Amino acid sequence: MARSALTGSRIRERRALSGVKQADLARLVGISASYLNLIEHNRRKIGEGMLRRIAEALGVDVAVLAEGAEAALLDGLRDAAAGEGGVVGPERPELERIEEFVGRFPGWAGLLVAQHGRVGLLGRTVEALSDRMAHDPYLSSSLHEVLSAVTSVRSTATILTDTEDIEPEWRARFQRNLHQDAERLAKGAEALVAYLDGAAVEEGTLAAPQEEVEAWLDARGWHVPQLEAAAVKVAAAVEEGLGATSASARRIAERVFTRYAEDARRLPMPAFRAAAAAGKGDPARLAQLFGVDLAMVLRRFAAVPDARVGLVICDGAGALTLRRAVEGFAVPRFGAACPLWPLYQALSRPMVPVRAVVEMAGRVPTRHLVYAICQPVGAVGFDAPPVLEATMLIVPDAAAAVGVVQPVGPTCRICPRVECQARREPSILTEEF
Amino acid sequence: MGKHVLLIEDEPNIIEAIQFILSRDGWRVSTHTDGADAAAVVRQMAPDVVVLDVMLPGRSGFEILQELRGDAATRTLPILMLTAKSQGRDREMAERYGASQFMTKPFANTEILASVRALGGF
Numbered sequence: 001m002a003r004s005a006l007t008g009s010r011i012r013e014r015r016a017l018s019g020v021k022q023a024d025l026a027r028l029v030g031i032s033a034s035y036l037n038l039i040e041h042n043r044r045k046i047g048e049g050m051l052r053r054i055a056e057a058l059g060v061d062v063a064v065l066a067e068g069a070e071a072a073l074l075d076g077l078r079d080a081a082a083g084e085g086g087v088v089g090p091e092r093p094e095l096e097r098i099e100e101f102v103g104r105f106p107g108w109a110g111l112l113v114a115q116h117g118r119v120g121l122l123g124r125t126v127e128a129l130s131d132r133m134a135h136d137p138y139l140s141s142s143l144h145e146v147l148s149a150v151t152s153v154r155s156t157a158t159i160l161t162d163t164e165d166i167e168p169e170w171r172a173r174f175q176r177n178l179h180q181d182a183e184r185l186a187k188g189a190e191a192l193v194a195y196l197d198g199a200a201v202e203e204g205t206l207a208a209p210q211e212e213v214e215a216w217l218d219a220r221g222w223h224v225p226q227l228e229a230a231a232v233k234v235a236a237a238v239e240e241g242l243g244a245t246s247a248s249a250r251r252i253a254e255r256v257f258t259r260y261a262e263d264a265r266r267l268p269m270p271a272f273r274a275a276a277a278a279g280k281g282d283p284a285r286l287a288q289l290f291g292v293d294l295a296m297v298l299r300r301f302a303a304v305p306d307a308r309v310g311l312v313i314c315d316g317a318g319a320l321t322l323r324r325a326v327e328g329f330a331v332p333r334f335g336a337a338c339p340l341w342p343l344y345q346a347l348s349r350p351m352v353p354v355r356a357v358v359e360m361a362g363r364v365p366t367r368h369l370v371y372a373i374c375q376p377v378g379a380v381g382f383d384a385p386p387v388l389e390a391t392m393l394i395v396p397d398a399a400a401a402v403g404v405v406q407p408v409g410p411t412c413r414i415c416p417r418v419e420c421q422a423r424r425e426p427s428i429l430t431e432e433f
Numbered sequence: 434m435g436k437h438v439l440l441i442e443d444e445p446n447i448i449e450a451i452q453f454i455l456s457r458d459g460w461r462v463s464t465h466t467d468g469a470d471a472a473a474v475v476r477q478m479a480p481d482v483v484v485l486d487v488m489l490p491g492r493s494g495f496e497i498l499q500e501l502r503g504d505a506a507t508r509t510l511p512i513l514m515l516t517a518k519s520q521g522r523d524r525e526m527a528e529r530y531g532a533s534q535f536m537t538k539p540f541a542n543t544e545i546l547a548s549v550r551a552l553g554g555f
Contacts, residue, residue, distance in 0.1 A: 092543070119539065144488060147517040148444050151539035155450035158542045163457075170453065177446040 007051065009103040010065050012040035014058050029053040042103040073102050076113030093162075108161050115157040122150050122185070146188040149181045156181070193414055209248035211333070213256060214323055216242055222324055223305040224260060228269055232261040256322065260303065266292050267300045276301075283371050283393070284353060294353060294373040298393040310368075310394035312343055316387060328366030329394050330410035338409045339422045343392035346372035350388055357397070361409040361417050369397040435459040436553050439480035441471045441497070442515065443489055451484065454542050455549060468492035472500045475507060482552045484545075485532075487516040487523065495526050502531040511552035515540070 015025055026036040029050065038044040046054075055062040081093040094101075102109045156174045160166070166174075217224070226237050234257045242253045267290055275286055283297045290297075302311035302324055310326030318336060325331045337343070342356045354372040359365045372392040380386045409415030412425045438455055442448050443466045452462045465474050469491030475483055483501075487494035494514060501507040514532040516523050527535040534548050 144517045147538050148447065151517070152444060152446040152450060154539045155454070155542050156446065159450060159453055162542075173449065174453075177449060181446055 006042060006099055006103040007046055007065055008040045008042040008044075009106075011046075011054055011058075014060055014065065015040075018058055020058065025054065025057055028057040042100055073106070073109055073113060074098060076116065077102065077109055080112060080116035105161075112157060112161040115153060118185075119150055119154050122146060142188060142192050146185060146192070149184040149188060152181045153178060153185070209246050209252050210321070210323075212246065212249040213242065213253045216253070217256075217324070221306060222311075223303050223307075224257070227257055227260045228264045230265075232264075234258050234261055259299070263296050263300055263303070266290065266296060269300075269304070272300055273304060276304075293375060294371075295375050295389070295391040298371055298373065298391045301393050308396060311392070312337070312341075312394070313389060313391045314343055314347065315389055316347070318344060318347065321389075326368075326394050326396055328362070328396055329360050329368055330362070330414075332411035332414070335411055335413065336424075337411050338415065339424070340406060340408045340420075341392065342370050342372045342406070343390050346374040346392065347388065347390040348374075350374045350376070350386075356406050357403065358406045358408045361407065361415055367397055367405065369395045371395075435461050436481040437461045437463065437478070438482045438484060438549055438553070439475060439478055440464045440484045441468070441474075441489065441494070442466065442484070442486040443468075444486075450542075451545060454546055458546060458550070460549070460553075466490075468494065468497060471497045472504075475501060475510070476504070481511070482549055483510060483512045484549065485512055485514055487514060487527075495530055498527070498530045498532055513545075513548050513552060 015022065022036055022040070023033040026033040029036075030053070031050070035044065039046050039050075051065060052062055055065055058065075077093075077098055078095070081095055081098075156177050160171065160174055160178075224237070224241075226232070226240075227234075234254060237257055238250055238253045242250050272286070272290070275289055283294055283301070287294045287297045299311065299313075301307060302309055308326060309324075310329050310331065311322065311324040312320055312331060313322040314320050314337075320331070320337060323331045331337065340358075342354045342358065345356075346352070346354045351374065354370075356370055356372075357367060358370055359367050370392055372390060374388055374390040376386040377389045378387060407417060407420075409417050409420070412420075412423050412427060415423075415427050417423075418427070436459075438460045440448060440451055440455075440462060442451070442464070448464050448466070452464060455462050463478055463480065465471055466489075468489030471485075471489065471492065475497075485494045485497060489497075494516075498512060498514065501510060501512065508531075511533045512531075513534045513536060514527045515536050515538060516527075517538045524535055533552055536545060536548060
């Protein structure tokens with residue numbers, strides 16, 4: 001039977017579990033206690049006959065002692081050693097003593113494997129973001145912080161695992177450093193995720209014209225008094241509000257403001273708020289009451305002063321054309337959103353209203369009641385495909401528990417839901433984040 | 434007394450780790466954390482090898498390297514540059530300003546030890 005150098009460790013473990021003293025077991029199998037001690041510490045190899053006698057004395061199958069569960073740990077350590085780039089010379093990992101290392105220091109071996117895995121994960125994170133790093137000072141600075149912490153973790157972990165005779169005060173100091181760096185990594189990761197979510201975007205880091213318009217609306221709580229007035233001059237409002245931005249941003253603003261002004265004309269805010277407060281908060285009933293389409297009502301909810309709601313609008317291809325984030329519901333700055341959002345269910349069923357309770361993934365998952373509708377934009381004709389647009393209103397509601405709760409995420413790249421049928425690409429996050 | 438290495442780096446935990454690795458290898462290790470007066474500290478201490486981080490408070494590692502290479506007393510001093518950025522631009526600048534070697538974070542302990550030994554003539 002194949003045996004690894006860890007057979008001794010398993011004998012010691014089994015003996016301790018059975019409550020048998022070392023001296024008693026040694027006497028039972030006919031060897032000295034000191035020799036058994038050497039076997040148990042993997043310092044002496046053990047023959048077939050002796051292994052059988054010990055197994056009988058402990059009342060276990062020989063295989064239990066001969067084959068261990070340390071294979072994964074050994075593989076992980078070999079992986080870590082290979083990751084050092086085939087280092088040669090006196091400092092290379094002593095692969096020929098790997099089983100002895102696992103046997104004598106299983107805790108340290110486990111820590112080394114875990115740290116190696118974490119360094120690998122962070123390396124992949126850095127790789128995934130490197131294309132943006134050169135153009136983004138905030139990201140560059142955050143990644144520098146993460147890389148510095150990773151460097152320290154890697155060096156410190158290697159010292160702790162490679163230095164057997166490390167002095168207690170140095171060991172304590174390095175353990176404290178590891179803890180500090182783990183905290184730094186956690187904070188760095190949180191900052192990066194917040195940044196990617198768009199929850200902590202500052203105007204100085206805005207990258208796209210659409211973001212410029214959304215930031216301007218964000219700064220005003222998505223309520224624009226000059227567009228609520230009866231006689232609105234959209235061009236003047238754009239010039240006054242976003243005159244200093246790019247031409248593309250001004251064009252987007254013109255489209256958004258024109259629609260806002262029309263919404264305000266059809267659904268004057270005082271009347272809308274009064275109807276909503278009078279118990280007719282159901283968007284469908286409000287649409288009926290005012291004789292307007294459902295999407296307009298959803299947009300109007302987002303324009304109520306101090307409203308704590310989110311709003312997302314996408315075109316027929318699923319691209320987000322307007323995003324108002326709300327606490328607890330992360331909206332991606334770049335790329336496509338989560339395909340499980342009810343927004344996309346609505347997109348696949350034009351003119352069918354969708355209401356759902358969703359739970360957004362995150363450190364603390366949050367529930368929201370959402371309303372969505374997909375409608376054609378502009379006039380429809382016989383010889384051209386309709387231009388569709390879906391709108392979704394997001395209302396934070398921790399107590400919402402109507403029917404099935406749909407788990408959703410922000411976007412695959414930063415979503416921690418590992419087992420998800422809708423996943424289109426791997427996440428840069430893990431459960432540890 | 435072993436050879437003398439001066440470590441100019443501002444991350445305290447990285448300093449402790451590198452200091453430990455090099456000290457156990459027999460090096461006398463001095464440390465400095467501020468970029469502003471780092472060049473003056475190098476001249477004053479006259480170490481055998483300098484390990485110089487690029488991102489320092491007060492002054493960048495590249496500026497310090499440039500000043501040291503412009504001074505006859507430190508023109509050939511072995512200097513290992515450390516950076517958290519792996520882009521070609523940083524490597525290019527390190528080579529242009531005369532770094533003896535360049536290393537990207539995160540590095541393996543064995544790599545930094547091997548580099549310092551090689552620069553120290555071991």
